Amino acid sequence: MKRITLAILLLGIFANAQNTPIKKDTLNVVLDEVIVIAAKKKKIETEMKMAVSVDEFLASSDNISFIKRGAYAWEPLLNNMSTERSTVTIDGMHIFGACTDKMDPVTSYVESNNLSDIEIKSGQEGSMHGATVAGSINLKRKSTSFGLNKKWNGGYQTGYEFNNDQFFNLGKLSYSGDKLVVDGSVSYRRAENYTDGNNDEVEHSQYKKFNASLGVAYKTSPLSSVRVDAIFDKAKDVGYPALPMDLSLSRALITSVAYKRFFEDGPIKVWDTKIYFNAIEHYMDDTTRPENLVHMDMPGWSTTYGLVSKVNFKKDDYASEVQLNAYNNLSIAEMRMYPQDRSERTMFAYSWPWVTTSYAGLSMSNSLDVSNISQLNFGGTLGLNYNYSKYVEFNWIFHPGAPQKKTRFLPNIYASYQLNMSGFDFSVGGGYGHRAPSVSEGYGYYIYNSFDRYDYIGDPDLKNEVSYEVNASAGFKNKRASIQAQANYFYIQDYIIGRILSTGSPMNYQSVGVKGYTSLDYATLFNFSLNGSYAILQDLHWKGSLTYARGLDENKNNLPFIRPLSYQTSLHFSYGKFGFLTSLNGDLKQVDYSPEYGEDETPAYSNWNVSADYTFFIKDHKTVLQVGAENIFNTYYSTYADWGNIPRMGRNVFTSLKIDL
Amino acid sequence: MRLLHLYVIAVFVMVVSCTIDKTDYEAEISTETTEYIDFEEATSITSGDYTISIEALNGSLYKGYNELRLKITNTQTNVDLENSEVAFLPIMTDANGNKVSCPHEYNLPFDATEEYYKGYAVFTDESDTTVSWQLYIGFVDNDQSYMIDHTITVEEQTNLNLNMTAFTGNDNEQYFIALVSPQSPNVAENDLVAGIYKYNQPTDPSGTFPDPSQFSYSIVQNHTLLLDPRMPEPSMGNHSSPNNEDLTQQSDGLYHGVVNYTMTGNWTLNFILQDENGQTIKGTEVSTEFTPGIEGEKSELYIDILF
Incomplete structure (x- = not known):
């Protein structure tokens, strides 16, 4: 089975490269046996840094690149496609950001210490949680299993980063009883403005983030349990240097109640049902920018409730998971303008005119062991997507007579075949799937995009985007070395993108025109990655990766936000209780940029990083101390996806300390 | 169970405690306009x-x-x-x-x-x-x-959507433009109706008061009223809207067109009045540039509305 999960990509190499034994994340023992389509567990840390943000962790995956508007809340691009084309979930729960400018991807509402793993599936294999084109990112929360020998577990991590004066404290605690399990975590990060490679301060790049989570599980019978989970996240005073406005406050409450039941006999192994609710508030304004004579508030709200219910079957060589997914989301975003005084409001409009999205989908994924060395995976989803725009008059301005309600059928299917013999593995696969336009693409109204400086207008009548996908991979692995090549190709019919509208007149202060979301006849996307690792000595390991992507529209013009050829190479050396790591990463010059969509040519850059860690024990408590530096040469650079060519961070010395309690 | 209770209460408190209130849109668009129906x-x-x-x-x-x-x-x-x-x-x-x-x-x-x-x-x-x-x-x-x-x-007319203007045209005649509808516009395509009138200069000397020939007005026939709606506030940077239609005379004698308001606020209807031969009687073209921070320029002929 070829599965492009982050876990496998990293873990395969990680297992070789890592000398210090990693304590496996504890998980329910029963669960471990029956969940056949489960991802490998992987601690939320990269090789480079052990105290990473969720964004930094995701960035270490080959499939993921980022659009960055500052130091906080990066938008993950999966297979070089923006978040509209992927589904991002937390334990299968759908959550939608409340910011029209995508300043709050779902990943910004969690913290690394309440996650156990991030599961990434490329393309249609990711359609299990809902219709997708690019794939899915599922953030898995920590959940301690019942009846561990050690009842109390915990960890504390603190650190300081010199460049942006970042200080963070992450704590977690769990209790594991025979009948009751409690998981809790608290974290706080704050950072000031960072400085770029020219030692200039990048204004409005500060942030403060508080995150807390609590999970309580109770064993209702030997084979069933109920679990209640909640995450509360609050970010304040977050600057976006690439935007004309900042975030004054965002809050998220993410809650769920789950019931899980195991079956000892028969083909049904486990049934897991969850109802969930989450509410997000996101308040942006530009009063922190006194140079603006006119101010604008852009508050947004997003409320979602839903149900996920899944059943796992296994019989002989066949395993299957059937999942029912249903959710309802209400997205509201407002624009309010006023001169210096907020009470003298001069205009009001909805950028999301109370748009309801309801989705129900039934998905299935199957795997069949054809022989000892080969496996067939196939599955699909049939979804029903319904949109309702309460104040449809806003949509009628540009699309007179557009329907207030819209129902779409979203089928997705995929299949792949995997062969594994004597260290070699090969896979080929294909997929077909639809996705519905996002709220912004369908119903957005004057959504300002500061990358190309256009106001964007949605079109309720957009067609479904239809993706045809093929993928293949080949790899070889032995005790000392591994190499793997992966490629995928998407042909996306009715590809949705913004095109200049001659009729529109801009509205936002810094905007230059109006673009409407329209469908291209088609677009194509090609992604390729190559990974390798080699154990030079027992304690000296090398790994490297190379990625390349190309995206073209129907006229063979470049698509925006396609990562140029990029590379990463690192060397890890361990000596006793010490570990040393050095890495080099960078992008080549962005040759295939897209001026039509506001891109300019981005020069090549490379970054050299080093870190060292020391492991010791304080009264049986394992403690790791790490010191390192990123961008040692203090290179001034910005990447192809940095809005407004905002420079990235210059040299950053970081320290952190981690204690297992 | 008690934990669940606490949880439910916590959720409830969180959900209702929004720090910024949502705008009451119905109230937002109904203020400022008094609608006359009966x-x-x-x-x-x-x-x-x-x-x-x-x-x-x-x-x-x-x-x-x-x-x-x-x-x-x-x-x-x-x-x-x-x-x-x-x-x-x-x-x-x-x-x-x-x-x-x-x-x-x-x-x-x-x-x-x-x-x-x-x-x-x-x-x-x-x-x-x-x-x-x-x-x-x-x-x-x-x-x-x-x-x-x-x-x-x-x-006094308190509803600016029923505003009017009186002016002397380039032909030295006195003209009047009065808005008839919509009384209460929406963020939408609105059918814009206006009456256009003209004072008929008396040719004969005045008779006994009230001599109707001295006070004669007529509906202006077959002219065209070109429309360019814009938001004049500096903050709005001369913002306009798409899909507007110029006003032409219909069988009821009034002039009908379409105005799109993209958002609530102060709007100026910039007009150019042209006769049946396309000659401009009054009005100038306004800049279509987006000029944030600068008050929008108005045509020689305009009516301000507010909604």
């Missing part, structure tokens, strides 16, 4: 055996366009006077004693189904201590002519 009696005149009842929207006469309905009743017989020749002439006397009129329908036709005489008047000023309005109404019953005059009160 015709009510605005004034009633009794003279001799006759009572004249004048109905207008909301029972008041406002500066700007007023649709009027007249009923004439013989109080002796209690019978409504039908199919009479009814003449209607409003006269304004200003502080200097000058007498002028305003666009109006002089000969009021009788609507047999609705049983009233139908007309309109575009009052150009509101009544105050120095300005007074007088109605002169003439009618014929049993071959006998009657002439009644009566002082009325013209009130």
